[in-house]
Amino acid sequence: MTQISEYMTKVPHSIEPNCTVQDAKERMYELGVTHLPVMSGGKVIGILSERDILYLKGMNAIDISQVKVGHTMTEEPVTVLEDQDLKSVCSLMVEKKIGSTLVQGKDGKLSGIFTYTDALKALAAS
Template sequence: MGDFPKVGEYMTRVPKSIGFDQSIAKAQEVMRELRIRHLPVLKGGKLVGVLTDRDINLVLTFKDVNPETLCVDEAFTPDPYFATPDTLLKEVANRMAEGKFGCSIVLDHNKLVGIFTEIDAYRALAGCLKED
């Protein structure tokens, strides 16, 4: 058996992120345009959390919530699961499955370099199952 693949081989590189002080409406616009469900949240260039489509849908169920004035910092999930590009793919996949996480943020020396989502996991699985 050869080397186990690493998450850096399958992650989405340099993902779109959003500032913690941006509006939920802006986050919705970015997600819709890019057809994504997860946005790393940055404050001063540092990762502070992740905003998901589920986070947005939940906060919008509250009465009198205006997505134009509500900021990301009032809806995001702090301290998300993260890995490094060298973390073994099987370790990330296991942790995501155990925690029921839709993504893993990928950091290199505390800098956002990627995101590994369920879609990336499907691509990795397809690559592993591909016949030579």
């Protein structure tokens, strides 16, 4: 059984809820990522995706340099344990129609993120 921890991105970069969406967009671009966990006080409180930003930018009257990440993020993101099997996590992502899931260790802390890109890498390696 292949565990999700074999293909996840370990200890992903994150952003705080009081940052602007513009800050998040720039950070994603610099890091070459499409998802950022939103952290407050060392705990995950949400996730922000490139899709969330594109949706917001599509609303012409909104200036993303004035909108806070905490108002745009998806609260209570889907989270899996790092010892879950790859197939079940991919099935969950398909079922929920999501591009990523956060991965937590046995201690309950964020240990990684698993995205559709990681899923494609796993497929290519099989």
